[in-house]
Amino acid sequence: MKRQFLPFCAILALTSLAPLMAQAAPEIGKPAPDFSATDSYGKTVHLSDFKGKEVVLEWSNDSCPYVKKWYGNGDMQKLQNDATAQGAIWLTVISSAPGKEGYVTGDQANTDTQSRHAAPTKVLLDPSGAIGHAYGALTTPDMYVIDKNGILQYMGGIDSIASTDLADIQKAEPYTREAILAVAKGIPAAHPVTRPYGCNIKYGS
Helix, strand or coil: CCCCCCCCCCCCHHHHHHHHCCCCCCCCECCCCCCCCCCCCEEEEEEEHHHHEEEEECCCCCCCCHHHHHHHHCHHHHHHHHHHCCCCEEEECCCCCCCCCCCCHHHHHHHHHCCCCCCCCCCEECCCCCHHHCCCCCCEECCEECCCCCCCEEEECCCCCCCCCEEEEEECCCHHHHHHHHHHHCCCCCECCCCCCCCCCCCCC
């Protein structure tokens, strides 16, 4: 199952879709695109390092109001803690290019993680946008859930209400949380592909 829709035009300009559309889209039920990245401590990380573990990918930009919504009241941190407590690996990916909003060095990423009490397993730096393009990531946040066999089982929005209002988190259907729990149980996500929402990722090309 491929993602076959465009995000809200206010969130993503068509010009920024060009490099993403040139690549094959990831598909539900197929192997998740493998990658190699440098984490915020300068260590090389491969997706294959986590074979046998459920993996959650979260695209982030600390300047984005949609990201601030999820971190501001501790909701993202709770989701991270709940996922990792059941054995999942949580990888926060930052694909902002140098000079673009949201770009950070490793030290800055670690400072952000500490200041907002975030709880990812690792923060991955993707200034070239290679990982983001491989997954077709569009927004911050944009969420992906990969099962223990390396198969992509969920991609899309963190929940069902596209807003920056904190109150909407409690009203929305929690797509990502549902997918994480389903994958942990070895069953399909109820909504395997949903519409991502947030700020467009600030790719360099």
